[in-house]
Amino acid sequence: MKKSDFDRHLERATEQLRAEPAVDGLHDFERRVWAEIALHDERWPSRIARFFREGLPTLPVPAVAGSVATALVVGVLTALVQAKSYGETLSDSMEARYVSTIHPVLRSESEDHRHLSPNR
Amino acid sequence: MRSLPTTLILSAIVGLLAFGGVFLWKKSQIDHRHEHLDAFEWFCEEFKVDGDQRGKIEALHLAYFPECEDHCVHYADTKQTLSEITNDPGLDQHPEHAKAAVELALLKKEADKKFIDFIYSVAAEMDSDSSEGYLQRMKGWLEKTTSIAGE
Numbered sequence: 522m523k524k525s526d527f528d529r530h531l532e533r534a535t536e537q538l539r540a541e542p543a544v545d546g547l548h549d550f551e552r553r554v555w556a557e558i559a560l561h562d563e564r565w566p567s568r569i570a571r572f573f574r575e576g577l578p579t580l581p582v583p584a585v586a587g588s589v590a591t592a593l594v595v596g597v598l599t600a601l602v603q604a605k606s607y608g609e610t611l612s613d614s615m616e617a618r619y620v621s622t623i624h625p626v627l628r629s630e631s632e633d634h635r636h637l638s639p640n641r
Numbered sequence: 642m643r644s645l646p647t648t649l650i651l652s653a654i655v656g657l658l659a660f661g662g663v664f665l666w667k668k669s670q671i672d673h674r675h676e677h678l679d680a681f682e683w684f685c686e687e688f689k690v691d692g693d694q695r696g697k698i699e700a701l702h703l704a705y706f707p708e709c710e711d712h713c714v715h716y717a718d719t720k721q722t723l724s725e726i727t728n729d730p731g732l733d734q735h736p737e738h739a740k741a742a743v744e745l746a747l748l749k750k751e752a753d754k755k756f757i758d759f760i761y762s763v764a765a766e767m768d769s770d771s772s773e774g775y776l777q778r779m780k781g782w783l784e785k786t787t788s789i790a791g792e
Contacts, residue, residue: 592659597659604663623759
């Protein structure tokens with residue numbers, strides 16, 4: 522028997538053991554033992570694949586929608602806060618520019634004070 | 642039904658896209674507004690000055706600028722002179738050194754006085770709420786100019 526055939530047969534047998542509550546000729550204890558053996562015989566890639574397929578919790582559609590909506594709201598609010606902060610920074614630099622037109626010391630510090638137009 | 646990692650990845654992508662989109666949109670609005678704003682227009686917008694007030698206050702600014710510019714040039718020249726004296730080892734302890742330092746301090750004091758007189762004259766033309774905010778913010782610059790002058 523080829524190795525791939527063996528794997529296929531083993532997988533089918535394992536599924537059967539899991540699915541059927543009472544396999545002929547096997548008692549509960551034996552069935553559980555066979556199930557354990559089958560699990561331990563699984564190769565590690567298929568074990569990882571099984572973990573991602575079956576081991577992780579799944580969420581119902583409303584929970585998924587709620588999560589996405591929350592992320593959307595958080596993203597928008599964070600962007601608005603960041604934009605406000607950016608606007609304040611620009612406003613501070615405009616304030617510095619304004620004061621440099623009306624305070625002689627600051628005006629002398631600005632590089633272009635000799636070319637400063639009144640409304641600059 | 643979606644698995645937890647898929648949901649988390651989907652939510653993160655949506656959140657990041659929302660953040661990026663909204664931030665870039667708001668930033669472009671802010672940049673556009675500031676690009677076309679000169680210092681006096683910023684002042685009018687920030688302190689809600691418009692109509693007749695704006696005309697009177699603009700006249701005050703225009704009348705003050707030449708005086709401010711003269712003082713600025715005088716201050717910059719004196720500072721330059723003091724800097725040259727300070728950097729010249731031959732002029733160390735020279736009376737000119739002390740004279741220039743005193744003159745610069747007096748000019749700084751005079752600049753502050755001109756600045757204060759000017760902001761009060763502007764504030765007198767503004768609404769009480771706006772003028773209070775304006776004076777408070779402008780006075781905050783007096784400390785900064787002192788530290789700049791000390792450098």
